[in-house]
Amino acid sequence: MDTAIIGEALNLLFTFEVLAAIAFGVVAGIVIGALPGLSGTMGIALLIPVTFGMEPVAGLAMLTAIYTSAVYGGSISAILINTPGTPAAAATAIDGYQMTKKGQGGKALGISAIGSMAGGLASGLVLLFVAPQLAKVSLAFSAAEYFLLAVFGLTIISSLAGASLLKGVISGVIGLVAATVGIDILTGYPRFSFGTTALQSGIELVPALIGLFSLSQVMILAEQRRTGTSATAQLVRGKVLPKLRELKTLVPTILRSSGIGAFVGILPGAGGDVGSWVGYNEAKRFAKDKSAFGKGEPKGVAAPETANNAVTGGALIPLLTLGIPGSSATAVLLGGLLVQGMQPGHELFTDDADVTYAVILGFLLANILMGVLALAGARLFVKVTTVPTKYLAPVILVLCVVGSYAINNSIADVWVMIVFGLLGYLLRKTGFPTAPVVLGLILGSLAEKGLRQSIVLAQGDVLGYYLSRPISLVLIVLILLALFAPVFRRKMRGKVTEEPEEQKETV
Amino acid sequence: MISTKSSISKQSRYRNADGIAGSAIVAFAIIMFAFSFEFTGEAAIWPRAVLVLLLVLGIVLVVRAGRDPKPSQRTDGTPQHDDQHNIDGESLSRTVVAAPMAVLLMVIGYAALLEIIGFFPSTVAFLAGILWYQRVRNIVAALGIVLVLNLVIYYLFVFELNVQLPTGILFGEG
Incomplete structure (x- = not known):
């Protein structure tokens, strides 16, 4: 790593605009993550249009700050009201809520904040040192590899983020169909534009993301009008900052979970929920008194919370180096990257190295700030999370509309957002995951271009061409592994979730 | 007995x-x-190949829906929910979708109004409508949301980001 570039990155980072953007991202991320029903993905999607007019470092650092802070924020409602704010906080609820019932809610929040900060920092360091090395691999890519990379991206998200493999694949293919809208990249022929100029440039990514993740989310929240409002947290009881003696006992758990989380994060598609469950399971396996888990064991909070934040930095590695987002949040972050005119791959670590390193260092700073603010303002964040959704939903809807419009000053983009909002709602209500749609939309043109160019390069022997290239072979193996991953995941989850349930029955 | 019936119906x-x-x-x-x-x-x-794939997958889904004794579940055996922690797969009954569709219709109306009366008047009208629909009866809170949100949007998008928000055909220059 070039120290001169790090110096330039630090200069870019330590400006008022960037630091204010990171601070805003941290606060917004914690609040969004803590509110049951809202998610970091939604927050990132809503704020991408705002970053369009910002300096790349400020905009991207703000989005990554929201990403990591929302993961911590998810633990607040998991600990206090047994309702995980994010799927990644589900494991935290087991012991966190038991601690709240014992009057140790404040301490559980403190442990969660410290674990999240440590996990995020560890994964940020892994990102800083591993990503540039991996990015060099992309230098050897040609059309065939880009096609297989796109297929790999689609396979992992369809097989791991979805409700069922079939529905996941269908969602991905819907995204692929959407990606064909607009002028054909190689022949210049307009496809599925139905004579409208707005569709000739294709479906605009950001309004589609806002529709899929934000509008559809508000539509789901609107269902509460029928059922009444959800549970809200009461005041936090007990001290937030744990004693030094207690912290010392958590250090091995935090270190172990940091490693687990960062590793799981690098595996595209595994995500924060897998990281937290594996972290929880391992903490229990290494514990002397396993029976304490499920009854308010602080390690049961530290382990998943450290791991799920450690996933965030790890998940940025395949995103920044290969352009493969392994989750809905990183898919939306990719949208933020593209809005700034930056392409994932080796260029991020060569031509745009100063910006990229500034964003990574900003990510590290965001994790520190998140820990400090979470410890200092735990009671305040809990209060903010009691704001009813009937006040939040109208604000989010207006931001959906103005954000979609602002990207191109185009009303047509608002209609794209509305169509994708309806699509997202219908998909989610019928059990289809929405993240593969985004992947299909992002990777569709890459796949088509790569395939068509590789067919030309293959000169008639397509199979031979693909099998003769080492990186292509590696990608083919990865695709096959990703296809079998759900079987492995089912076994792993079954093993982890059975035990806490058994314990609950005995309490 | 009742629960079995309800489970079968579900x-x-x-x-x-x-x-x-x-x-x-x-x-x-x-x-x-x-x-x-x-x-x-x-x-x-390429579009035809993708559409044929979608067609085949759609047919598989229809056939599976007709054959399987139970609804599609996650391949990993966990309860069905998506990446945004909401319960999915709940039936699209009229009572469930009524409020979301009302919200969607209001957003459609808002988008249509943008082109006619411009951004700020349509935003005020939309917020008034949706806050009322969401059963917000606290006038002070509602006025606060309308005022603060419009000011924030003006400052952020118009002043800071130089976005030309729609002025509408009624009040705009053309």
Whole structure:
């Protein structure tokens, strides 16, 4: 790593605009993550249009700050009201809520904040040192590899983020169909534009993301009008900052979970929920008194919370180096990257190295700030999370509309957002995951271009061409592994979730 | 006995939802495929291949919905929910979708109004309508949201980001 570039990155980072953007991202991320029903993905999607007019470092650092802070924020409602704010906080609820019932809610929040900060920092360091090395691999890519990379991206998200493999694949293919809208990249022929100029440039990514993740989310929240409002947290009881003696006992758990989380994060598609469950399971396996888990064991909070934040930095590695987002949040972050005119791959670590390193260092700073603010303002964040959704939903809807419009000053983009909002709602209500749609939309043109160019390069022997290239072979193996991953995941989850349930029955 | 009946009815509803979703996907794939006949040469190959794949997957979903004794579940055996922690797969009954569809209609009306009366008047009208629909009866809170949100949007998008928000055909310059 070039120290001169790090110096330039630090200069870019330590400006008022960037630091204010990171601070805003941290606060917004914690609040969004803590509110049951809202998610970091939604927050990132809503704020991408705002970053369009910002300096790349400020905009991207703000989005990554929201990403990591929302993961911590998810633990607040998991600990206090047994309702995980994010799927990644589900494991935290087991012991966190038991601690709240014992009057140790404040301490559980403190442990969660410290674990999240440590996990995020560890994964940020892994990102800083591993990503540039991996990015060099992309230098050897040609059309065939880009096609297989796109297929790999689609396979992992369809097989791991979805409700069922079939529905996941269908969602991905819907995204692929959407990606064909607009002028054909190689022949210049307009496809599925139905004579409208707005569709000739294709479906605009950001309004589609806002529709899929934000509008559809508000539509789901609107269902509460029928059922009444959800549970809200009461005041936090007990001290937030744990004693030094207690912290010392958590250090091995935090270190172990940091490693687990960062590793799981690098595996595209595994995500924060897998990281937290594996972290929880391992903490229990290494514990002397396993029976304490499920009854308010602080390690049961530290382990998943450290791991799920450690996933965030790890998940940025395949995103920044290969352009493969392994989750809905990183898919939306990719949208933020593209809005700034930056392409994932080796260029991020060569031509745009100063910006990229500034964003990574900003990510590290965001994790520190998140820990400090979470410890200092735990009671305040809990209060903010009691704001009813009937006040939040109208604000989010207006931001959906103005954000979609602002990207191109185009009303047509608002209609794209509305169509994708309806699509997202219908998909989610019928059990289809929405993240593969985004992947299909992002990777569709890459796949088509790569395939068509590789067919030309293959000169008639397509199979031979693909099998003769080492990186292509590696990608083919990865695709096959990703296809079998759900079987492995089912076994792993079954093993982890059975035990806490058994314990609950005995309490 | 009652719970068994309810469980069977729920399963049949899920099956039904998958069948309807599959049928809609098949119909969509066929319609889009028909449109692809307008494309020439190489430009048609990829969209057609993707649409055929969608068609086949839609048919598999319909067939599976007809055969399977239970609704589609996660392949990993965990309860069905998506990446945004909401319960999915709940039937699209009229009572469930009424409020979301009302919200969507209001957003459609808002988007249509943007072009006629411009951003700020339509935002005030939209917020007034949706806050009322969301049963917000606290006038001070509602006025606060309308005022603060408009000011924040003006400052952020117009002042800081130089976005030309729609002025509308009634009040705009043209």
